[in-house]
Amino acid sequence: MTPALETIGLTRAFGAVTVADGIDFRLAPGARHALIGPNGAGKTSFVNLVTGALAPSAGRVLLDGADVTRLAPAARARRGIVRSFQITSLFRNLTVLENVTLAVTERHGAGGGMIRPAGKRRALIEEAWAGLEQLGLADEAARPVRTLAYGRQRLVELAVALALRPRVLLLDEPAAGVPAEEAGRIVAAVEGLPAELAVLIIEHDLELVFRLARRITVLVAGRVLMEGSPAEVAEDPRVREVYLGGRRA
Amino acid sequence: MIAADPVAALAARHRWRWPEALPWLAAVAAFFLFPGYLALGAQILASILYGLSIDLVLGYGGIVTLGQAAFFGTGAYTAGLLAAHGMGAPEPGLIAAGLAAAALGALSGLAVLRLSGLAQLMATLMVAAMLQSAADKASAITGGADGLQNMAVGKVLGLFAFGLYGRTAYLYALAVLFLCFLGMRALVHSPFGRSLVGMRENAARMTALGAPVFARRLIAYTIAAGMAGISGALYAQSTGFVAPDSLGFDRSGNILVMLLLGGIGRLYGAFIGVPLFMVAQDRLSDLDPAYWYFWIGLGLVLMVRFARGGILGLAARIRRE
Ligand SMILES: Nc1ncnc2c1ncn2[C@@H]1O[C@H](COP(=O)(O)OP(=O)(O)O)[C@@H](O)[C@H]1O
Ligand SMILES: [Mg+2]
Numbered sequence: 001m002t003p004a005l006e007t008i009g010l011t012r013a014f015g016a017v018t019v020a021d022g023i024d025f026r027l028a029p030g031a032r033h034a035l036i037g038p039n040g041a042g043k044t045s046f047v048n049l050v051t052g053a054l055a056p057s058a059g060r061v062l063l064d065g066a067d068v069t070r071l072a073p074a075a076r077a078r079r080g081i082v083r084s085f086q087i088t089s090l091f092r093n094l095t096v097l098e099n100v101t102l103a104v105t106e107r108h109g110a111g112g113g114m115i116r117p118a119g120k121r122r123a124l125i126e127e128a129w130a131g132l133e134q135l136g137l138a139d140e141a142a143r144p145v146r147t148l149a150y151g152r153q154r155l156v157e158l159a160v161a162l163a164l165r166p167r168v169l170l171l172d173e174p175a176a177g178v179p180a181e182e183a184g185r186i187v188a189a190v191e192g193l194p195a196e197l198a199v200l201i202i203e204h205d206l207e208l209v210f211r212l213a214r215r216i217t218v219l220v221a222g223r224v225l226m227e228g229s230p231a232e233v234a235e236d237p238r239v240r241e242v243y244l245g246g247r248r249a
Numbered sequence: 250m251i252a253a254d255p256v257a258a259l260a261a262r263h264r265w266r267w268p269e270a271l272p273w274l275a276a277v278a279a280f281f282l283f284p285g286y287l288a289l290g291a292q293i294l295a296s297i298l299y300g301l302s303i304d305l306v307l308g309y310g311g312i313v314t315l316g317q318a319a320f321f322g323t324g325a326y327t328a329g330l331l332a333a334h335g336m337g338a339p340e341p342g343l344i345a346a347g348l349a350a351a352a353l354g355a356l357s358g359l360a361v362l363r364l365s366g367l368a369q370l371m372a373t374l375m376v377a378a379m380l381q382s383a384a385d386k387a388s389a390i391t392g393g394a395d396g397l398q399n400m401a402v403g404k405v406l407g408l409f410a411f412g413l414y415g416r417t418a419y420l421y422a423l424a425v426l427f428l429c430f431l432g433m434r435a436l437v438h439s440p441f442g443r444s445l446v447g448m449r450e451n452a453a454r455m456t457a458l459g460a461p462v463f464a465r466r467l468i469a470y471t472i473a474a475g476m477a478g479i480s481g482a483l484y485a486q487s488t489g490f491v492a493p494d495s496l497g498f499d500r501s502g503n504i505l506v507m508l509l510l511g512g513i514g515r516l517y518g519a520f521i522g523v524p525l526f527m528v529a530q531d532r533l534s535d536l537d538p539a540y541w542y543f544w545i546g547l548g549l550v551l552m553v554r555f556a557r558g559g560i561l562g563l564a565a566r567i568r569r570e
Contacts, residue, residue, distance in 0.1 A: 051457065077459035089457070091450040097255045102447045105440050106458040112465065114441040117263035121440070122256070129256050141255035164458065 002065040004029045004198035005081070005168045010049055010059035019045035020056065021222035027168060031198045032190075034213035036206070036233075038242065042222040043202045044086055047170045051083050052076045063168065078109075080167025084160075084174055086202070088153050092146040096137055096156050099145055100128035103163035131163050136185055151182035158186055162193075169193070171201045175208060187212065210234070218242075263438035272520040276423055280416075288415035288487070293527050294422035295483035300508050300519025301433050302476035307505070308514030309437055310469045311449030312362065315501050316373030317477050319357070319380050320350040322496030324478025326384065329397045329491035337403040343425065343482045350478020351471050358470040362463060374498075381496035396492030400485070411487060418487035425483060429476055436472070437516060445469055449514075506549060512561030521560050 005027040012020045019042035027033055035043050048054035050061055052073035060069045068076050091099050104124045105111045119125075132138050135155050140148055145156055158174055171190070175183040190212055193199060203209050209216065209230070216233040218225040220242050226233065233239055279290055299321055306312045324346035331342045361372045384391045391397055404410045409417040436442050444465060448455045452462050485491045494500065503526070511522025526545065533541035556563040 053453070053457075074456050074459050074461050077457055083457060085454075085457075089451060089454045091447055091454065093450055094446070095255070095259075097259055098443070101259065102443065102455070103458050105444070106455075106460050111440050111444045111458075111460050114436055114439045116440075117435070117438045118440045118443050119260040119263045119438070122260050125256050125259050142258065160454075160458070 001028065003027055003062070004031065004064060005050065005200075006062040006065075007046075007050065008060045008062070010046070010056050010061065012045065012049060012054060012056050018042075018222045020049055020059075022059065023219075023222070023224055025217065025224065027198045027200055029198055030196050031200070032212055032214045033198075033200050034209045034216045035200055035202045035219060036204070036209060036216060037219035037225075041219045043219055044172055045222075046219065047083055047172050047200075047202070050170060051081055077164065078106075080165075081170070082161050082164045082166035082168065083170040084157050084172055086172040086176070088150075088157050090145045090153065090156055090160065093144055095142050095144055096132065096148070096159075097125070097128055097141040099156055100131050100159050100163050101125050103160045104128045104131075107164050128163060131159050135159050135162075135189055151178045154178050155182055155185060158189060162189070166197060168198045169200070171199065171203075173202050173204065176204060183208075269517075272517070273427065280419055280423075284414065284416075287419040289527070289531060291415050291418035291422045291487045292484065293524050294419065294426050295480050295487070296504065296507070296527060297519045297523045298422075298426045298429055298483065299477055299480035299504055300511070300523045301430065302473040302480065303504050303508050304513060304516065304519055305433060305436070305473040305476065306470055308508070308518070309442060309445045309449065310466055310473070311445075311452075312466060312470060313366075313370050314361075314373040315370050315498075315505075316375070316377035317473075317504065318496050318498070318500035319373075319377035320354055320474040320477035321481035321484075321500055322377070322380060322384065322491075322493075323353050324350045324481030325485040325491045325495040326391065326397070326481075327478065328482035329400050329485040330390070332400040332402045332486065332489075333397055335401070337401045338407075339402060339405050339421065339486050342402075342486060343479055346482030346485075347475040347479040350481070351475030353478075354474020355467065355471040358467045358474075362466050362470060374501075377496055377498070377501055381493050384493040384496055391491075391493070394493060396490055398490060400489045400491070402486045402489055411489070415487065422483050422487065425479065429479060433476070434516065441465065441468075446514075506545070508559075510549065510552060510559055512559030512563075515558070515561045518559055518561055525560075 003026040007023050007025045010020050010023040023046060037043055045054060049056050052071060060067055063079055063081060068079065101124060104127045108124060110121060110124065129141065132141050135158065137155055137159060140152060145153060154174060161169065175186045178186065187208065190199065190201065201212060213230060215227065216230055217227040218233060218239050225238060225242060226236055283290065303317055306314055327346040327349040328342040331345060357376045361369060364372050385394055402411055405417055405421045411417050444455065444460055448462050448466065456462050481495060507522040507526040508518050510526060511518030529545060530541065533544055552559065
């Protein structure tokens with residue numbers, strides 16, 4: 001079966017630091033796949049390379065078998081490569097509902113319309129609203145994002161990503177540092193995603209990883225150390241040494 | 250208190266509200282109340298349009314520019330040269346000026362918008378400075394530093410001549426401003442306008458949503474340039490004169506001050522900041538010709554200290570409390 005997402009020999013360095021060292025990676029359709037590794041391993045850089053935010057020095061990115069390496073980041077997003085940001089990246093002065101409505105509007109290809117008022121496209125706003133309700137954010141819909149607590153902002157971050165109805169979803173530490181209630185919501189949302197959607201989740205909390213992921217890739221210093229089922233990864237002595245040894249306290 | 254229904258509130262954002270009638274009522278009232286100041290009034294109205302163009306690029310688009318006069322002056326010279334060469338009909342002149350300035354906006358935007366921060370600021374400055382020095386040098390065409398003087402501007406609608414008291418100029422400027430404002434208002438409430446605000450807030454996020462950030466900014470920059478050009482043409486036609494300072498730094502800088510004063514990114518900031526600044530300039534330069542700019546500067550410092558969002562920002566804050 002053609003992978004939903006594939007990278008071939010993806011490589012990139014920042015000066016002397018190689019953040020991606022010939023990464024060959026496949027994400028199957030419907031995958032629940034975790035990417036783990038110590039801080040600075042290159043996990044976020046990998047997401048940046050896949051979305052196009054970072055240009056590789058070598059290697060290719062394929063979406064459903066089609067080469068997207070030369071596509072601009074926005075074009076890749078329109079094709080369904082969607083990410084959430086490790087460092088919350090939202091429209092802080094806009095309301096929660098506006099944040100998600102912007103995403104819905106772009107997904108419908110309506111973001112360039114210059115004549116009809118945005119408010120008249122009520123269906124788009126309703127769709128955004130439905131996304132908020134699903135994540136328990138409806139009560140905060142009219143509040144500027146900047147006034148929300150961190151955990152709630154992380155939920156908005158997820159709501160914005162989901163509003164794009166991704167084909168491939170890359171979640172960069174969606175629940176790190178988030179209070180239990182919101183973390184629970186995030187996990188529930190990920191568990192409730194459509195079965196055919198391919199999900200890659202970067203996460204430090206191994207308990208969460210084992211709960212969500214059916215496959216795990218371990219990245220160390222820009223290289224794939226191993227890939228396997230959660231059981232295989234848990235038993236691998238190299239993983240224990242490298243990953244657990246370098247893990248954040 | 251949070252609105253009862255956030256969906257309905259967002260869906261109603263573009264609806265007209267009664268205070269939006271105030272600037273127009275004030276403008277009509279001023280026509281009857283200050284018959285001796287209509288020439289100044291026409292310049293104020295043209296400058297409000299110029300302020301709107303700044304609000305579009307900077308307030309909504311988040312594009313920092315110190316060279317909007319490039320477009321203002323291009324519009325002024327386009328209308329001026331047409332009128333000096335026997336094509337003095339004001340309406341076609343206005344349209345030609347808007348198109349010329351928009352074309353320059355699109356062209357220079359291709360370069361300017363690839364930059365960011367200080368480099369972008371310098372690039373906008375350079376475009377205007379280059380044009381100003383070109384207008385200065387090409388005296389055979391532009392009249393050089395003396396300005397373009399032999400303009401023969403025709404009648405508005407073929408009926409109303411630009412007279413000494415500025416009645417025609419005032420009403421003409423008011424009508425043009427109103428039409429342009431309707432367009433601008435529709436634009437900022439459109440999905441395109443909302444996405445501009447998104448890009449201003451967080452361009453990387455808009456890209457991740459799939460929005461073509463560069464293309465949309467270029468469109469906004471081009472439209473704003475066209476508006477500035479129309480404003481320059483209004484100036485040229487109502488004064489019958491164009492000089493290189495229409496492309497100058499003062500022209501780019503003062504309008505920023507006026508908009509900051511009124512409130513930026515709020516659509517109505519220009520309607521407050523521009524008249525306030527220009528009337529203050531007119532009065533203070535009479536009362537205190539040497540130091541009038543000092544008083545404006547002082548006002549600005551106080552505003553930045555106590556009312557970041559300009560007068561409109563302050564008003565919104567007071568209303569919320
Ligand atoms: N834009 C950048 N410029 C220079 N170095 C960077 C940049 N982005 C990341 N790095 C470096 O690349 C390495 C990998 O970073 P990152 O991909 O964020 O790791 P992870 O997400 O696994 O913690 C780190 O050493 C980081 O300092
Ligand atoms: Mg990271």
